[in-house]
Amino acid sequence: MLELQGIGIGQGVAVGRVLRMPEPLPEPVDTRSTLDPDAELARATTSMHVVAEDLEARGERAGGTAQEVLEAQAMMAEDPSLIDEVTARLHKHQTAERAVFEAFSAFRDQLLALGGYLAERAADLDDVAQRVIADLAGLPAPGVPDPAEPFVLVARDLAPADTALLDLTKVLGLITIDGGPTSHTAILAREKSIVAIVGTHAAAQLADGDEVIIDAANGIVLVAPTDKQIADARARIAARAARALAPIGPGKLADGTSVPLLANLGSADGAERAVALGAEGVGLFRTEFLFLDSTSAPTVLQQQGEYERMLRAFPGKKVVVRALDAGADKPLAFLNDADEENPALGLRGLRALRASEDILREQLTALAEAAKTTEADVWVMAPMVSTVEEADYFTTLAHDLGLKTAGVMVEVPSAALMADRILAHTDFASIGTNDLTQYTLAADRMLGTVAGFQDPWHPAVLRLVGEVGAAGAQAGKPVGVCGEAAADPLLAVVLVGLGATTLSMSAAALADVRASLADFTLEQARHLAAAALSADGAASARAAATAIAHSYTSSDPSSTAPTVLTHPERGTQK
Numbered sequence: 001m002l003e004l005q006g007i008g009i010g011q012g013v014a015v016g017r018v019l020r021m022p023e024p025l026p027e028p029v030d031t032r033s034t035l036d037p038d039a040e041l042a043r044a045t046t047s048m049h050v051v052a053e054d055l056e057a058r059g060e061r062a063g064g065t066a067q068e069v070l071e072a073q074a075m076m077a078e079d080p081s082l083i084d085e086v087t088a089r090l091h092k093h094q095t096a097e098r099a100v101f102e103a104f105s106a107f108r109d110q111l112l113a114l115g116g117y118l119a120e121r122a123a124d125l126d127d128v129a130q131r132v133i134a135d136l137a138g139l140p141a142p143g144v145p146d147p148a149e150p151f152v153l154v155a156r157d158l159a160p161a162d163t164a165l166l167d168l169t170k171v172l173g174l175i176t177i178d179g180g181p182t183s184h185t186a187i188l189a190r191e192k193s194i195v196a197i198v199g200t201h202a203a204a205q206l207a208d209g210d211e212v213i214i215d216a217a218n219g220i221v222l223v224a225p226t227d228k229q230i231a232d233a234r235a236r237i238a239a240r241a242a243r244a245l246a247p248i249g250p251g252k253l254a255d256g257t258s259v260p261l262l263a264n265l266g267s268a269d270g271a272e273r274a275v276a277l278g279a280e281g282v283g284l285f286r287t288e289f290l291f292l293d294s295t296s297a298p299t300v301l302q303q304q305g306e307y308e309r310m311l312r313a314f315p316g317k318k319v320v321v322r323a324l325d326a327g328a329d330k331p332l333a334f335l336n337d338a339d340e341e342n343p344a345l346g347l348r349g350l351r352a353l354r355a356s357e358d359i360l361r362e363q364l365t366a367l368a369e370a371a372k373t374t375e376a377d378v379w380v381m382a383p384m385v386s387t388v389e390e391a392d393y394f395t396t397l398a399h400d401l402g403l404k405t406a407g408v409m410v411e412v413p414s415a416a417l418m419a420d421r422i423l424a425h426t427d428f429a430s431i432g433t434n435d436l437t438q439y440t441l442a443a444d445r446m447l448g449t450v451a452g453f454q455d456p457w458h459p460a461v462l463r464l465v466g467e468v469g470a471a472g473a474q475a476g477k478p479v480g481v482c483g484e485a486a487a488d489p490l491l492a493v494v495l496v497g498l499g500a501t502t503l504s505m506s507a508a509a510l511a512d513v514r515a516s517l518a519d520f521t522l523e524q525a526r527h528l529a530a531a532a533l534s535a536d537g538a539a540s541a542r543a544a545a546t547a548i549a550h551s552y553t554s555s556d557p558s559s560t561a562p563t564v565l566t567h568p569e570r571g572t573q574k
Helices: 037-062 064-077 080-090 096-114 116-120 122-137 160-164 184-191 201-205 227-244 268-276 300-311 350-355 357-373 388-400 413-417 419-423 433-441 448-453 459-475 489-497 507-517 522-533 538-552
Strands: 002-005 007-009 013-020 151-155 171-176 196-198 211-215 220-223 261-265 281-286 318-322 377-382 405-410 429-431 479-481 502-505
Touching: 002 201, 007 184, 013 171, 013 227, 037 064, 037 080, 037 096, 037 122, 037 160, 064 122, 064 160, 064 184, 064 268, 080 096, 096 122, 122 160, 160 184, 171 184, 171 211, 184 196, 184 507, 211 227, 227 507, 261 268, 261 507, 268 300, 268 507, 281 502, 300 318, 300 357, 350 357, 350 388, 357 377, 357 388, 377 388, 388 405, 388 419, 405 413, 405 419, 413 419, 413 433, 413 459, 419 429, 419 459, 429 459, 433 459, 459 479, 459 522, 459 538, 489 502, 489 507, 489 522, 489 538, 502 507, 522 538
Parallel strands: 013 151, 151 171, 171 196, 261 281, 261 502, 281 318, 318 377, 377 405, 405 429, 429 479, 479 502
Antiparallel strands: 002 220, 007 196, 013 211, 211 220
16 A cells, blocks of 8 residues: 655545546658648637637636636637747748747746746646647547546646646546645645645656545655545545535534634635525635736726625625735736846845835725625735734725735744734734745745645644734634635644634535534534644654544544544555
8 A cells, every 4th residue: 555645635535546638749740841831820819719729728618727727728728929939930830730839838938947836837838739639630639538437537737727627526536646635636726626736746657547535635655555544534524414404503612612613715706605605705716817817907896896706796795805916926017027036035025016106006995895885894904914013004004095804824934923013013913834834834825845845734834824813813803714724624623722713725625514514513613723733744744633623523534623534554655
């Protein structure tokens, strides 16, 4: 039995046999074309248009976030800059296939060099290139295999076009060798509630027919599991299915302590589903979708309309809107598109907004106007805050522009360590555990080679969360968690024990977290937190909290505390 480690997406478990994604098309041969450049250009542009139309059609069928992702891919397929690159190569008498391959490869290398968000889009570009080359060659587009029996899909990475339209009656789970927690594969897997583990480098050794257990809650893949492990996994699958059918109520602990459970949303499109799944409001409304595909900043009226659409879905409920979080890793021509060697530490978030304050003022004005026309309780927060002065600046500006409740994201250690001073100047704090983990462990969260460090269970991260929680309690101000850590059912209990007053997550995770919280009192949550803090690393912190959780809950396999399906005495592959 082997244990492969990766990054779990969601909290599900799956059991099945492996089917590997077909290998990509071979690199086109670099031979001189027998056609003139104009004829080759006609071939190339026709195929690029065909692929763009196909991606748009797939997006319309998929809807939601998948549609946004696929429409972005369709734009890649007919990007004028790429067409210019293809044309230049065709004038050197290359074939359309080779010109497309080289042009897309050059753009891909540029994205990888930029790192961060743009590096994650390199896989999307690879997929578009493969589809264009396949159309030119008269071959089927690359895609997911379609066997008669259900299977666990293993792929180098999965293109958005494939993830969006996976047949969920056949795909039991997904394992990718590359990718990170913010890749499009991960984003769409969360939205579709696919049991998935990404960044599992050792999965390259898996072969068709291998039996595996995907344990997303613990970030592991078990190869050739024992009969007992399979039985335990199936019991957990049945327990999750039963919990999904349970009546939906507000988030609270076993002693009645209220812990509102909120949704993370990237656009208004997901609001209806979030409400149906029991979201008590929105803890993180990302506004980037209004800006990222634009060549100029949207107007106040354009923004106001989108904000109103979101706010109307949550009458009387809290909606926390994050100001535009963009910068060098998500460059915008009208904000900041300068090259930076280390964009994660560059002009991003509030830093970029202060450098272009008119954009920030317009966004806050649009939000304030939208708040007047709806019944939602509107809160606003600034991303990437690292100093007390920044917190004071943003809160004052938001108040001046008509927003009653303004706060900050705690994503860097300095903000956590100065939380008591920051909360003296602002109304609330919301902890973004994805970035907080990245900056605390000095490991780029987009980089698969250091994915093992991107674990919010690390005691160093938990200590910082505890600092913010204690500061919030002392100041009498709310402290939320809106990073992916809040979607881990057991870690959610620990976060509450550290002082989090609300938790926000992808809507698909709400049921698991709600059930987990209901198993523990506030005192027990604090005991779990203390156990995790006393550990030396992420794995031992999780193990310590799990052991105590099991002492509080029954030994029944339906217990919400996740069971780690491993045998320590056996070999592991990490």
